[in-house]
Structures are given as C-alpha cells and as structure tokens.
Amino acid sequence: MDSKLFSLEIRHIDAKTGARYGVLHTPHGDCEVPMFMPVGTNATVKCLSPEELKEAGSGVVLANTYHLHLRPGEEIVKQAGGVQKFMNYPGPMLTDSGGFQVFSLQKTRKISEQGVEFRNIYNGDKEFFTPEKVIAIEEAIGADIIMSFDECIPYPVDYEYARKSTERTIRWAKRGLAAHHRPDQALFGIVQGSSFRDLREKCAKELAALDFPGYSIGGTSIGEPKDVCFQMIEDAIRYLPPEKPRYLMGVGSLDYLLGGVERGVDMMDCVLPTRIARHGALMTSAGRINIRNAKYKDDFSPLDSECDCYTCRHYTKAYLHHLAMTGEEFGKRLNSLHNIRFLIRVMEGARKAIQEDRFLEYEQMILARYGDPRGF
Ligand SMILES: [Zn+2]
Structure with missing residues (x-):
C-alpha cells in the first residue's frame, strides 16, 4: 500500500x-x-x-x-x-x-x-x-x-x-x-x-x-x-x-x-439502521420508535425535531405512519434516510466532543436520552 x-x-x-x-x-x-x-x-x-x-x-x-x-x-x-x-x-x-x-x-x-x-x-x-x-x-x-x-x-x-x-x-x-x-x-x-x-x-x-x-x-x-x-x-x-x-x-x-x-x-x-428502517423502526434523539404505532396516525410533528435529514425537514410522523401501514416503497426510503443520517449525526457530535475533550459527557448524554440503547 x-x-x-x-x-x-x-x-x-x-x-x-x-x-x-x-x-x-x-x-x-x-x-x-x-x-x-x-x-x-x-x-x-x-x-x-x-x-x-x-x-x-x-x-x-x-x-x-x-x-x-x-x-x-x-x-x-x-x-x-x-x-x-x-x-x-x-x-x-x-x-x-x-x-x-x-x-x-x-x-x-x-x-x-x-x-x-x-x-x-x-x-x-x-x-x-x-x-x-x-x-x-x-x-x-x-x-x-x-x-x-x-x-x-x-x-x-x-x-x-x-x-x-x-x-x-x-x-x-x-x-x-x-x-x-x-x-x-x-x-x-x-x-x-x-x-x-x-x-x-x-x-x-x-x-x-x-x-x-x-x-x-x-x-x-x-x-x-x-x-x-x-x-x-x-x-x-x-x-x-x-x-x-x-x-x-x-x-x-x-x-x-x-x-x-x-x-x-x-x-x-x-446493516441494522437500514434493515429496521424498512420495518418502521426509527432511531430518534428521544429513543427508538415504531412508526406503525397507532398513536402516530394523526401526529403532524416531524419525526425528530433535532434531525436535519430530508425526511425530518419535509415529512410528518402521520405521513410516515401512513406510508408504513400501506407498505409504500417511498416510506422505506424516507425511513432509511433518517436512520442513516441519525447515526452519522451521532458520529459528527462525537467528533466535535472529542476535539473539545468532552467525549465521555457526550456519550452519557446521548445514551441517557436514547433510553435503552440496545433498543434498535
Ligand atoms: Zn431525520
């Protein structure tokens, strides 16, 4: 090499x-x-x-x-x-x-x-x-x-x-x-x-x-x-x-x-973030959610208000719920896009925290907010 x-x-x-x-x-x-x-x-x-x-x-x-x-x-x-x-x-x-x-x-x-x-x-x-x-x-x-x-x-x-x-x-x-x-x-x-x-x-x-x-x-x-x-x-x-x-x-x-x-x-x-996304499991800064849950059918808030991905900028939980319930391909794409961006954003935050010598605090903050970290 x-x-x-x-x-x-x-x-x-x-x-x-x-x-x-x-x-x-x-x-x-x-x-x-x-x-x-x-x-x-x-x-x-x-x-x-x-x-x-x-x-x-x-x-x-x-x-x-x-x-x-x-x-x-x-x-x-x-x-x-x-x-x-x-x-x-x-x-x-x-x-x-x-x-x-x-x-x-x-x-x-x-x-x-x-x-x-x-x-x-x-x-x-x-x-x-x-x-x-x-x-x-x-x-x-x-x-x-x-x-x-x-x-x-x-x-x-x-x-x-x-x-x-x-x-x-x-x-x-x-x-x-x-x-x-x-x-x-x-x-x-x-x-x-x-x-x-x-x-x-x-x-x-x-x-x-x-x-x-x-x-x-x-x-x-x-x-x-x-x-x-x-x-x-x-x-x-x-x-x-x-x-x-x-x-x-x-x-x-x-x-x-x-x-x-x-x-x-x-x-x-x-491979998990995209695999679970296709089944409606989404990783958000407040923890894992399943967008198929009935409580999202009239929830017109963004999937994750802290996320800057295309899905969160343009679509509501109600719409993602509807796409998941009807099995639409577009829903799988929007969900995959969000989960990938979620993990990339966690790593962007990690890089910033390392440069500022506060990685441990960052890690604890993310895990505390996410709830059960194994939940995705
Ligand atoms: Zn997003």
Missing part, C-alpha cells in the same frame, strides 16, 4: 478517554473519523441513492465480497471499472472478507487449512474460498479498503477451538498479504481470538508485526455480554499500532458504537 494514497491523520485524542478524532485519507477522498459506515451489501445501500448517502454525510460505504462474488460476479464489477464506478458512489468504499457469511453457512461449509468449501446458495455449485482467492476477488471489486480472510469465531466457544482458529486466521492473514498486489488498496488484518485475552493479544501482536495499513476487530457483537465485548476491543487495541486505523466490524447498537469510539475505534459499520 502506498502511504501517500492511504493514511490516518490523527488530529486530537480526547483528554479522558481513548477516543480519537482524525482524517482518513483514501484514493477516493478524505473522511473524518470516528465514522459510521452504511452497508451496501449488493453494491447498493437498500432504498438509497449514492447522492442521498452523500447528502446524509456518508464517508466510507461497505459492500460485501461474498454477495458480489455470487452475484453478479467480481469480473462484472471489474469490467465496470470497480465497485465505486459500478454503483456510482463518489467516495471511498470497503469490502469485507466474506468470512462472516461463509462461516454462517454452518451446514454446508468445510474448513481446512487451505480454505473453506461451501455451496453457492443460488445454484448449489461448490465454491472454495482461500485467503488468496478472497484477495483476488477483492482486487477485482476494487474497493479502497479490503479485508483479509478470517474465521469469525462463534460465541461462546471453547479455548482450544478459539486457539486453533485464531492461529489459522493469523496464517491466512500472512497468505492474504503475500497475495495482495494493488498499491491503491489498503488491506486490513482482522484481530480474532474470541473472549480469550491471551489469544486477542497474540493475534493483535502478530498482525501488528506484519505492518498492515489498518486493523479490524472481529468476532464481537455476536451475542456476548457488553463488558466482554468492550474487553475484547481493549485487548486488541492495546497491541495495535496507534497510527493505523481501527475498524470495529458489524457493531450495531448505540452503546456499542460509542463504547468503541471511547476505546479508540475509528470506523464502524452495521
């Missing part, structure tokens, strides 16, 4: 926590961190156009390696000129490793040192992902930030399983690094190790020694208690180089997002 094309410029660290404010420089533009990254599984964030994402303040947008490999196939994306051109997103993008999806196929997958065999869910064909194959797919897709192939260890798990899996993930990271050639892509190593502190330490240290341009923290937010999740994050970050970006993968609720930032995480993603 060319460090002129990709680097993290840390501008301020909060005086009381590990939270850091900075700018991530990528081949497709700069973004401020910490940031929430919307997920565009099939090279589209469901219901939203790239222009709408940009207007909501998005920086990096995710796409899924596994899904794009199966449909339309990475060669099509490559022929289009890369995923940014294919989906017309005017900013940096990130692809995951496919590991999470492949390992979720518990019935059909077979793991070996070489890689993972699984069945194509669409046509039943045999597929085989190796660390080298995943890098080749990600190079063809062409995102700015890519992930090495890893195993997302389930939770809870016994120590021996976690140890063998983590050691294999480290070997796979080395193989991925050797197979990666595009100088305009930043390949991140993924720290696994489940909840075992010595395994997190070993994985973080060995990956740090390989000098990846950034690091991900994987295997969190899969059912473990919150204190265990935060311990996993701390155990990884302690051994990662401070000048490199840190990405906490697939973390969805507000307390985990802010808890990650508090501990020095720069990037986070989750």
